[in-house]
Amino acid sequence: MPSQLAERLFVELERLPLIDPHTHINPHAAASTTLADIMGYHYYTELAHSAGLPRERIEEPGISPKEKVGRLVPLLADLENTVQVSWLLEMCREFFGFADEMITPDNWEALFDSSAAKMAEPDWEAQVLRHSGLDQVYLTNDFDDPLEGFDTSRYIPCLRTDDLVFHLAKPETRQRLAAATNIEPTDVKSLTNAIGKLFDHFTARGARACAISLPPDFAPEPVDAATTAPIVAALATDRALTADESRTLSRFVFWTLAQRCADHGLPFDLMIGVNRRVYEDGVFQGQDLFDQRVSLIQYKSLFNAFPSVKFPISVLAQTSNQELVSYSWIFPNVITNGHWWYSNIPAYIELDTRSRLQAVPQSKQIGYYSDMYKLEFALPKFRMYRRILAHALAVDFVEGRDWSEEKALTLGKRVLRGNVESIFGS
Secondary structure, eight states, rough: OOHHHHHHHHHHHTSOOEEOOOOOTTTTTTTTTSHHHHHHHHHHHHHHHHOOOOOHHHOOOOOOOHHHHHHHGGGHHHHHTHHHHHHHHHHHHHHHOSSSSSSSTTTTTHHHHHHHHHTTTHHHHHHHHHHHHHHEEEEEEEEEEEOSSSSSTEEEEOOHHHHHSSSTTSHHHHHHHHHHHHHOOOOOHHHHHHHHHHHHHHTTTTTOOOOOOOOOOOOOOOOOHHHHHHHHHHHTTOOOOOOHHHHHHHHHHHHHHHHHHHHTTTOOOEEEEEESSSSTOOOOOOSSSSTOOOOGGGGHHHHHTTTTTTTEEEEGGGGHHHHHHHHHHTTEEEEOOOGGGGGGGGGHHHHHHHHHHHHGGGGGGOOOOOOOOSGGHHHHHHHHHHHHHHHHHHIIIIIIIIOOHHHHHHHHIIIIIHHHHHHOOO
């Protein structure tokens, strides 16, 4: 049972309006419209598939939202022990007034219909933002996103660069780049100028960060223009690049992005260690896993070369957290950032949070981000983190070091929100 002290701290942390510094929200359709938008989140589909539901039943073309939920519900009996199902139940109780202990084959249709009616209300998005205490939501925008048609003071743009770094050899990626910048990337100079124009476009519309997810074997190193020039020229002829050429091009583009972050004063979010398509027969977004062979030593050249660039870093494996803590301990520009993906369960979050609070300067910790695709997920995910944070503050600081509750609460608020403002800009 949580102590009264931890509960008091949690209640105070719950009152703090939040900035969510990393999501996959579509600002044109930020909130859910049916329960299928919530239960279609990859956490539920991959767990249901893992528990025995065939992928073809989950991803059948043309399936209605209600039918999809109906197929997933019977699997919840095997998943009710997971934290993900606890998020689902909390959302249904908080937003839709669901009062039963569990979602079952007997009650799900009534829940589906009542939640759909609630989500059809014209101010539903505003209701979710208000009830979740969200001031701002950071996005993950494709590099060619026009960034139009939404409130960029509420939904903050972020330049996502995976395609530029790892898929520039694809003609469609270069076509997108040319269409977005009016620059054909036919040589090193035009490629560099096109990347620069993307940064101009994003920063003019309030972007606060550049971001990328990185495979475990990537090691950024500087590559000169003379080495890169024949590779870029080969792209114009549609010649397939060798593995070494692809690696060189990725390093050149990545290093150019880091330089542009330095020029524009943008943090560069690095999400390190994802190994794509490990389970090739998995459901959509349920194919990728972490790889413990990754090490931050692969990024030492980057951290040393760009001391002015802030690097908020997420590691996919909880086993990588100690290394991240030590790098943030030493490097002024390395920042611990959230609890990503497979590390986003309470047992791992608690260990990671306590180690960061005990070892990393308090100004260099971004406590949490939701990584959500729909707004409703912010409430249960941040609440989970705030309970863990409150417990760590109570045990390790108030009880363990005789800190006052007020001082511990100030630290908690800084980790939850203050550092997001100071690192990304308020």
